[in-house]
Amino acid sequence: MKGKKKGKYVVFSLVFLVFGFIIAFSYSQSSKEDPISHKITDRQYVMQNNLRKQIIVAQDKNRKLQKDLFKKQESVRKYEKDLSNEEEMFSGLAEDAEKYRMFLGKMKVKGSGVEISLEDGEYNQSEDANNYIVHEHHVFKVVNELYIAGASAISINGQRLNHNSYIYCNGPVITVDGNPYPAPFKIVAIGDVNTLISALNITGGVRDQIVNDNIIFSIEKKKQIILEPVLGESSS
Template sequence: MKRRGKSVILSLVLLVSGFLISYSYQQTKSSPQMVQLNDSQWEKEYFYQQRLLDMENRNKQLRDELNEKRDIIQKFENEMAGREQTVADFVERKKKLQMLNGEIPIQGEGVEIVLSDSGYIPDEEQVNQYIVHETHLHNVINELLSAGAKAIAINGQRYMKDSYIACTGPVITVDGIQHPAPFVITAIGDSDVLYSSLNLTRGVVDQLLNDNVEVDMTKNNQIEMKARLSTEG
């Protein structure tokens, strides 16, 4: 019985030993496969990482190109806006010049001066000493221009720098067009400056009164003047 028991124990020991040896062998055999599998995974991971880096670099390149294109477009738009503003400035300047040259109507604040022949003429006096002459109109117009008038009209007819005024009896001729008294001179500009300039002590108005010319002068917030007639000049 003792021998039999020892045999059983020895068999168990051998069985366990064989199992451990077999398990160790299998583990040793499979170990290279695990290393090879890890290497393959690393290569795939490295490949995808490189692809990702390439895509990121390409995306950065595309973003840089996009920003460059946007800068070019923005610069072009700014240039176009500048050109449009330049054209608008030229158009506005041309319009102002046309207004000042009498080519188109003009409006604005200013003054109105009415010159009338004297209502009383003594029997012993000469009539010519009590009526309005071209020199009176010239004095008023010159003072208005000196005070900064932008536009002047006589009885609604635009007066320009090349206009001429002539006295023909009881009427005044402006650029060949006759106007009877009273003579209404309108001027567009700073109404306060124009009014004060004419109304200075011993100024134009005082001289007109001394020449027996009746003067009525008022400020006007809105004066409208037509364009210069095509038949003028």
């Protein structure tokens, strides 16, 4: 029995010895291969180091360029905002200039509006004719009320009014800026039709006052009115 056990131990010892030798040999082989397979040359190291430095430099440049880009974008936004404000300002000035030209009678205007007619009333021979004749103050009342109601342009018998127009009676005619016109007097105004009519027809207003002076007053809506520039004035 003892001889058999001793034989088994010898066999196991040999097996373990061989197994350990195989493991040790494999390990030594792998340790020999690794340094060879992973080892880099000095030239590769220098190249990698140079590339790393170049990447770092490029990243720094990119960051600086991005900062410059953000600054320039901010400047562009500021310029755009300033330009937008200037455009709004110039647009407003252009609109104001158009309004001034229109009020000064220096440009043709067209639009909807109203036409008011003032005619002498009928009278008997025994009464004073002046009590039935259209006078300049009747025309003044209509014109002033139209302007107050927002009329943008007005003409009398085709004569366009401007900022320094004058009206006065000269016998049976009314003179507008030196040009005589007989009755009936056609006063044409461009503006909001409903507003102009309401202003003239208000109770106790211009229409009632003129009718009470024995003057024939009529008003008509106009879809399209065209008023030429003031005669003798530049249209530019």
